[in-house]
Amino acid sequence: MRSNVVLETRSLSMHFGGVVAVDRVDFSLRENELRCLIGPNGAGKSTFFKCLTAQLRPTAGDVVIRDFNVTGSESHQIARMGIGIKTQVPNVFDGLDVEENIWLSASQSASAKRARVITSEVVERLELGEVRKSQLGSLAHGQRQLVELGMVLAGEPWLVILDEPTAGMTQDEVVRTADVIREINQSATMIVVEHDMQFIRMIAQKVTVFHQGQILVEGNMDEISSDHRVREVYLGHRKSS
Amino acid sequence: MNRSRETKALISIGIIGLVILFGAPHSLDLFSVISLTTAVSLAILALSLGLIWGFGGILCFGQTAFFGIGAYAYAIAALNFGGSTGAILAALIVAAASAALLGYFMFYGRLSDVYLAVITLTVTLILYSVIRRTSGPEYKIGIAKLGGFNGINVPPINYPWDATQFLYPEHVFYVAMVALLLAYFLCVWVTKSHFGRVSVSIRENELRSELLGYDVRLYKLCMFTIGGAIAGLAGIMFANSIGRITPDVFNLYNAALAIIWVIIGGRGTLIGPVLGALILFYMTSFLGQQSVVNINLFLGLVLIVFVLVVPKGIVPSLIQLWDRRRSRRMTARSAKKMRRRGRSRVKEAPVEE
Numbered sequence: 213m214r215s216n217v218v219l220e221t222r223s224l225s226m227h228f229g230g231v232v233a234v235d236r237v238d239f240s241l242r243e244n245e246l247r248c249l250i251g252p253n254g255a256g257k258s259t260f261f262k263c264l265t266a267q268l269r270p271t272a273g274d275v276v277i278r279d280f281n282v283t284g285s286e287s288h289q290i291a292r293m294g295i296g297i298k299t300q301v302p303n304v305f306d307g308l309d310v311e312e313n314i315w316l317s318a319s320q321s322a323s324a325k326r327a328r329v330i331t332s333e334v335v336e337r338l339e340l341g342e343v344r345k346s347q348l349g350s351l352a353h354g355q356r357q358l359v360e361l362g363m364v365l366a367g368e369p370w371l372v373i374l375d376e377p378t379a380g381m382t383q384d385e386v387v388r389t390a391d392v393i394r395e396i397n398q399s400a401t402m403i404v405v406e407h408d409m410q411f412i413r414m415i416a417q418k419v420t421v422f423h424q425g426q427i428l429v430e431g432n433m434d435e436i437s438s439d440h441r442v443r444e445v446y447l448g449h450r451k452s453s
Numbered sequence: 454m455n456r457s458r459e460t461k462a463l464i465s466i467g468i469i470g471l472v473i474l475f476g477a478p479h480s481l482d483l484f485s486v487i488s489l490t491t492a493v494s495l496a497i498l499a500l501s502l503g504l505i506w507g508f509g510g511i512l513c514f515g516q517t518a519f520f521g522i523g524a525y526a527y528a529i530a531a532l533n534f535g536g537s538t539g540a541i542l543a544a545l546i547v548a549a550a551s552a553a554l555l556g557y558f559m560f561y562g563r564l565s566d567v568y569l570a571v572i573t574l575t576v577t578l579i580l581y582s583v584i585r586r587t588s589g590p591e592y593k594i595g596i597a598k599l600g601g602f603n604g605i606n607v608p609p610i611n612y613p614w615d616a617t618q619f620l621y622p623e624h625v626f627y628v629a630m631v632a633l634l635l636a637y638f639l640c641v642w643v644t645k646s647h648f649g650r651v652s653v654s655i656r657e658n659e660l661r662s663e664l665l666g667y668d669v670r671l672y673k674l675c676m677f678t679i680g681g682a683i684a685g686l687a688g689i690m691f692a693n694s695i696g697r698i699t700p701d702v703f704n705l706y707n708a709a710l711a712i713i714w715v716i717i718g719g720r721g722t723l724i725g726p727v728l729g730a731l732i733l734f735y736m737t738s739f740l741g742q743q744s745v746v747n748i749n750l751f752l753g754l755v756l757i758v759f760v761l762v763v764p765k766g767i768v769p770s771l772i773q774l775w776d777r778r779r780s781r782r783m784t785a786r787s788a789k790k791m792r793r794r795g796r797s798r799v800k801e802a803p804v805e806e
Contacts, residue, residue: 265664291666303664305657316654319647320666367665 216243218371218401219264224273226259233259235425236273246397248412249405250436251422252445257405258300260422261375264403265297266290277371292321296369296400300376302356306349310340310359313348318366334362338392354385361392372396375405390414421445463641466724467634474630478623487622488738490694493629496730497636497687499714503726504640505680506715508649510656511673512566515573516684516711518555518580521702523548523685524692525584528605533595536616537608544689545682552681553674560670560677574708581703604699607692622694629690633727636683640723643679652676706749713752717759719766728767 220240226233234256241247249257262268264275266287274283282290291297305313314334319327335344338358343351348359357377364372377393378386386408393415396402406412412419412433419436421428423445429436436442478486502516526547530540555576559569588601597605610625612618620628643649655662655669663669692698701707710733718729733755737748763770 267660286668287660287663288666288668291664297664299660299664303658303661305654305661307657308654312650312654316651316662317665324647363661363665 217241218243218278219403220276221260221264222274222276224260224263224275225271226256226263226268227271232425234263234270237425237427239420239427241401241403244397244401246393246402246404246415246417248416248419249403249422250407250409250412250419251428252407255422255445256425257407257422258375259425261373261403261405264290264373265295291367294321294367294370296364296367296372298360298364298372298374298377300379300405302353302360304348304356304360304363306356307347309345309347310351311335311344313359314362314366317363318368320367322368330366330368334366337365338362354381357381358385358389358392361389365396369400371401371403373403373405376407377404378406378408378411386411387414462724466637470630470634470637474627474634477630478626483622486626487694490622490626490629491691492731492734493626493633494687494690494694495714495734496727497629497633497690498684498711499718499726499730500633500636500640500723501680501683501687502711502715503718503720503723504643504683505676507720507722507726508644508656509652509673509676509680510566511677511680512570513573513677513680514570514712515575515577515708516680517702517707518573518577519548519552519681519684520688520691520711521577521580521698521700522551523688524607524698524702525599525605525688526685527689527692528607528698529594529597529599531608532597532605536614537610538613541610541689545685548685548688549678549682552684553678556674556677556681560673563670574705577703577708578705581700581705584700584703602700604697604701606697607695609696610693625690625693629694632686632690636686637723637727640683644723648672648675710752713756715766716756717766719768719770722766722768722772725766725768732767 217240221237223236223238224234225236237256237260239260249260251257259268263270266275266282266285266289269284274281276282277290277293277295280293282293287297305316308316311331315327315331318330318334322330335341338361340355340359340362343355348356351359357380361374361377364374374393378389381389390411393402393404404412404415416433418430418432420430421436421439421442428441428445429439431439477489481489498516498520501519502513505511505513505516523544527537527540527544530543531537534540534543555573559572564572584599585602587599588603590598592599592601599605609619610628611620644653651662651667652672654665655667655672659669662672688698688702691702714729714733715726716729717733718727719725733752737752740746740748740751759766765773
């Protein structure tokens, strides 16, 4: 069964001074999985995400992707392995138009001709045709998020890591994003960091709950929502009467 | 900007350049030609900063360092080689290599923008005070004495591979103008290439470019090196126009001047910095002759006015103005058309009822 593990962390730790943000986490992800990472604020999800994408260098432990130990790599090297990454705040090229944004992603790995094809495909798939020549900075927040998702798609990744993809979106956009994520999952393995429970219910297969830098529990959505520890973490301790 | 308009703009820039290239030496006196050569060399310097700052997002406060290094390297090499052909090549290589070396430490050390500006400025100022102290006869490279603050007399440029045939000032002007045109179209080509478009994306958002898989450090280093080479070319032309190179090229005034040219001409364009340098060069030399107003005061005022009123610079503001007028004209025209159509519909309406 080891063979189809595509990403794992081995006792991964990240300390900031005296604060332990991620504490000896062993995590593994199989091919074609759609895994959600949830947890209350400060649980260490985002730090974990940054360690996976090499934006932070872990204090201890290893990140292994497809049997390569990538601890200590640079972010661009992680991306070049065919991994699509979307950060929490929209990280886009606001001064450039929508098409250029997506083309820049497509042309990183694809040939010039193929990059143009991918760009128009992605624009069509995300229904961005009307705004394709608009400067991205002038568009609404949700649309910019969608374009960033398009940039992730345009890289044709086999593994996609998203940090809070629905932050600040309207309900309609959330539903559309859920569709897109399910679609991406047809061809790629995914990790989605989220804390919007409703959204997770829409997409989740397997959920990992973080709490105080450690994995509290792992399981499918029903198991998670009936787990009393998860309830305690999210709602606080029930007062003993 | 749409593509056909851009092509038109490029063609007209090329034609204007050619007209100046062939027209100026015939219609101007010798002194004006020499000062135009100086202006052209400074325009090349402005172009190099316009490329790396406006497109690469690298605020180099000491672009004059590579300008001066190019000029000094040319003078030293020309004296030692006894000819200018190899010296030009050597100076270009030295300027590019110093940019690459400095850039390597800055970009691979992941310095942020502010530190980068400070360090590049410091490097220029260090060169300024080091070279000023080299007036003794013991400071020489080969047979070339560095000459302290008196600088080095630059041997005039000669025909390729023939050190006995020197060029006249008019011909030096031709060389400088061709250098400007070549550098300009090289920059246009760079900004249109995949490399250039990725560099612009790095200017827009470094983290995003990195997460797309681009090695930001390498791209910035290449951009910085290209900029250093072009600044070196500018230095070579400058040394040839003046005939002498002194440590003053490294001083704070010149370092700031380069930044002002780019701000006034317009960041994010290539022709803007070129125009900025030419306009300010002639304005300051005109005011210098009049001696009614202190030039530094004037430059300071110009900078403040531009930052407050025209923060984008001359060229981008003109393009914006032009676009707005055109779109207003277009909407006016379409509104007229709509009105006409609306009227005819009103006429038809009762019939339909």
